[in-house]
Amino acid sequence: xxxxxxxKKDTRSGFGAGLAELxxxxxxxxxxxxxxxxxxxxxxxIEKAPERFFQIGIAEANMMGIAAxxxxxxxxxxxxxxxxFSTSRVYDQIRQSIAYSGKNVKICASHAGLxxxxxxxxxxxxxxxxxxxxxxxxxxxNPCDYNQTKAATIAIAEHDGPVYLxxxxxxxxxxxxxxxxxxxxxxxxxxxGTDVTIVATGHLVWExxxxxxxxxKEGISCEVINIHTIKPLDEEIIIKSVEKTGKIVTAExxxxxxxxxxxxxxxxxxxxxxxxxxxxxxxxxxxxxxPAELMKKxxxxxxxxxxxxxxxxx
Numbered sequence: 188x189x190x191x192x193x194x195k196k197d198t199r200s201g202f203g204a205g206l207a208e209l210x211x212x213x214x215x216x217x218x219x220x221x222x223x224x225x226x227x228x229x230x231x232x233i234e235k236a237p238e239r240f241f242q243i244g245i246a247e248a249n250m251m252g253i254a255a256x257x258x259x260x261x262x263x264x265x266x267x268x269x270x271x272f273s274t275s276r277v278y279d280q281i282r283q284s285i286a287y288s289g290k291n292v293k294i295c296a297s298h299a300g301l302x303x304x305x306x307x308x309x310x311x312x313x314x315x316x317x318x319x320x321x322x323x324x325x326x327x328x329n330p331c332d333y334n335q336t337k338a339a340t341i342a343i344a345e346h347d348g349p350v351y352l353x354x355x356x357x358x359x360x361x362x363x364x365x366x367x368x369x370x371x372x373x374x375x376x377x378x379x380g381t382d383v384t385i386v387a388t389g390h391l392v393w394e395x396x397x398x399x400x401x402x403x404k405e406g407i408s409c410e411v412i413n414i415h416t417i418k419p420l421d422e423e424i425i426i427k428s429v430e431k432t433g434k435i436v437t438a439e440x441x442x443x444x445x446x447x448x449x450x451x452x453x454x455x456x457x458x459x460x461x462x463x464x465x466x467x468x469x470x471x472x473x474x475x476x477x478p479a480e481l482m483k484k485x486x487x488x489x490x491x492x493x494x495x496x497x498x499x500x501x
Contacts, residue, residue, distance in 0.1 A: 189378060190396055192360035196333035198390075199297045199354050203228025204333075205340025206265060206295075210235035213263065213344050219254055220267045221247045226356075227267035227297050247272045251280035251292075258290045263344055269303075270296035270353055271312040274319060285349050286322040293343050294319075295352045299329075300440035301468065301485060302390060302478035303356040311473040317445020319351040320418040326350045326371060327418040329439075329447075331392035333361045335415060338369035346371055353389070355440075357478045360393050363413075374421035376428075380410035383496050384428040384435045388414045388447045391438035391466065391487060398492035409496060417447050422454050429461045436464045436495045440487055443467035464495040 209216045210232045217239045218232050224242070233240045243250040247268055254264035266273070273296035274281070285292045301311055320327045326348060330336040336354050343350045367375075377392070378399055387395040392413045399409035410428050414421065429435050435455070437448035448465040455461045468485050482488040 190362040192362045194361055195358040196361050197356060197358050198330060198333055198336040199226070199356060200228050201330070201333035201336030202295060202297065202340050202352070202354055203231060205337040207231035207235060208341060209344050210239070212341070215261060215263045216265060216344055217241065217257055217262045218265045218267065219243055219250050221245060221250050221272060223268050226269070227295070229267055247277045248280045251277045252284055254292045255284040255290045258292050263291055263293065265293045265295050267295050267297070269310055270299035270315050271310055274312065274315040278318060282322060286325050289324050289348055291347055291349070293350045293352060295340070297354055298356045299353045300355060300390065301473045301481040301487070302440065304478040304481060305475055306356070307475045308473045313442040313468050313473065314445060315353065316417055316441050316447065320445070320450065324348055325418065326416070327353070328371065328416050329353045329389040330415045331389055331413055332359060332363050334365050334367070335363045335369065338367070339415065342369045342371060355390060359390055362393060362396070372416045372419040372421060374424040375413040375415070376410070376424060377413050378409065378411040380408040380432065382408045382432060382434070383499060384410045384412065384425070384432045385438060385492065385496070386412045386414050386425060386435060386447070386451055387438040388417060390440050391492070394487070394489040395438050395492050397489040398496065401489070402493055402496055407496060407500065414447060417450060420450050420454060422458065425451060425454070426459050429455065429459060434462050434499045436466060436492065436499060438466035438487070438492050441467055442470055444470055462499055464499045466491050466495050
């Protein structure tokens, strides 16, 4: 495999590291948290810039309103709480106070998907990408590992407009080079192949690389693309790939309704109709278990990617 790893880190720590770097690089960056400093790894930002940090408490809707107000003064607010509370709980505030007027607010959402695991089903969220990508003008980003999350955090500070940045709780392989540039809206071709295209996002990128490596031993050549930006979608890289392979598998830690797979399917139906298989949660809520157990049960691991590739080739 071209990409290997020597350590595992949580993507939320990548967010914390990126935010801490922004404390030094950009005096306009301010951080707000809804009583989850440790979970969002915001301690280093607070150490460096205590006067630019606001502890809002368990009042997420209020946090979004304050962030919108701060943006009017020229500040670049980064809000921090769990993905469930960053979207479902505050959707009205995001829509009316941030998205509608294009406020320069960065909504940073940890513990996304199923893999917050033992924290329980009520804290999991599998519909957040769909909710956020439907808001006009909202950029939606879902990086795959520690390094890419750190790079994305730094990059969105330079982007003018609202951003939803989604990341996770568990430790996952760190395989993206630390110096790889992060370009919003540009997918990354990780591995070339000829038989099928695998387009993955978030934690499913590594699972897709593992699947592709195992399938190669069976004589199946997979092209693997990391789509870290779900909106705006990099249509060019996907179309170029499926013109070669003629088949596509999308993989994500999200409900198949409203996620990356539907964005890809909608785009391809308009521009280059292609056979597609989805690796995603099948329209259900999760439950409490370890991340690995949940990924296996809900069929969003490397084995599920392999099965989808074999289905589409059959």
